[in-house]
Amino acid sequence: MPSVNIIGHGDDLSVNGIRIGDLSPAAHEAIDKEKGGHNYSPLENAVVSHVKDSSTLIVRKPDPKEIDKYIESEIIDGLCCYSAVNQGQLNQTIVDAVVTHLTKEKLPTVPRSIRHKYMSAFLLATTGITGMDRVVPKVAGVEAPELMFKIARRWGYRIKGIPEGEAIIVAAKGNFHGRTMTAISLSDDDLSKEDFGPFLTGIELVPFNDCDALEELFEKKGDRIASFMVEPIQGEAGVIVPDDDYFPRVSELCKKHNVLLAMDEVQTGFGRTGENFAHQLFGVKPDLMGCGKAAGGGILPVSFVAGRDEVINVLTPGSEGSTFGGYPLAAVVGTYAIKVLVDAKLAEKAKIMGDRLVGNMNAIKGDYPDKIKEVRGRGLLTAFEMYDEPYLDGHAVSVGLLDHGVYAKETHHSTVRLAPALTINESQIDILSEAIRSVVKSL
C-alpha cells in the first residue's frame, strides 16, 4: 500500500526522509523531471526559496565550489507571477486580513449552497471597482474567459435570438485566454493545441487591432455572433497595444450588431496598465469582463466575471458553479486585494513607474538600435522586442538577467516582458533597467 511520511516545516520539511533544505538546484530539477509533468521548462539553475520584500525574491543557485550545494542571492522580480502579484509579495494589508480571518473570524470554507457573510463584501467590492451590475466568482484565471464564453452563448440564444446551436464567438488572433479546452479552441497557437483536438466549434478569429476585419465579419455573420472576446492589450502575445481608436470603433460595431464586448482583463486588470482596468485606457465599457491573477492579491487564486444585468442574468441555479468560487477565504482575499488597489493607488503608481521603465528601455534602444526593435507597454505591462536574429534570443536574455539579479521571462522567441509588482520603487526600476542594458550590451 503506497504511503508517505511528512514532517517539519520550511527547510526542515521532509518527505520520506528527503529534507527540502538539503536539495541543490540540480536535485530539485531532477525531482521535477522524474516526478512532474513536463508542461513547463523553468529557468535553469534557480530555485526560489522565499521573498525578502514586495519585489525581491531569494533564489538558490548552484554553489560554484560544490555542485550539490547552493548559495542564496537576491533577485528583483520583474514578472510578479505574470501580474498575479500587482499588490507586491506578502502585501501586509492582505496578509493581516487572511490571518485575522483564519484566527479570529474563523470561517475558511463553506459551499455556495449556504450563504456566508463575506460574499456580500466581495460582491459590493467587485461591482464597485468594475462599475458592473453583477459578479460571478470563480477560481483560476482561465475560468473567467471560460465562463464569459458560456454566458455569451446562452445570451446569444436567449436574448439575441440566435438559432440554437449556431452561436459564434469571435476572438482575436494571437490571443491567450488560458489552457482549458475552450481557451485553446480560441487560440491560434499550434503548440497549445497539438493533439488535444477535437476543438470547440462556433469560433471565428480576426486579426487583433484590425477593425475593418471585424466589421467585415460582423456584416457577414453578425446575426449569429454572440460576442467578441478580446484582451484589451495582448499580454502573452508580447504586450501588443492596439491603436487608440481601435476599441472605441470595436465598441460601436458591437453595439450596432448587438454583439457582446467581452474583455479578458485577467492580466491587464487591477492597475497593471495605469488604469484599474485596461479598457478604461480606451474609454470604452465592455458588457462582460473577466478578472483573475491580481484579483487574489498574490495570495490565493481568485477570479470573477463581471457584467451587465441583462447578460449575467442568463445564468440560472444549477447551470453554473464552482466549489471554491467565492468561498469565504477567497471572498476576504478578493475584497482586500481591491482595497489595496484603491488605497495604495496602484494604477497611478503603475503609470509613473511604467513611464520610468519604458523611458529607460527606450534609452537602451537608442544606444543599441541594431539590437532592440521596439519597446512597448502601458503602465507596468511592458516588453522589449529584439530583432529576430539567433544571438538575440529572449531565453539568453532571461538567463543573463538572472546573473544580473533580475527575473524576467521571454515570451515567444525575441520578446522579453517586464511586469513587476506595482509597488516597485524607482531605484528597483533603475536596477532592473541597468541589468537589461548590461545583458543587451553583452549579446
Ligand SMILES: Cc1ncc(COP(=O)(O)O)c(C=O)c1O
Ligand atoms: C489574458 C489571460 N486570460 C486568462 C489567463 C489564464 O489565467 P490562469 O493561468 O490563472 O488560468 C491568462 C494567463 O496568463 C491571461 O493572460
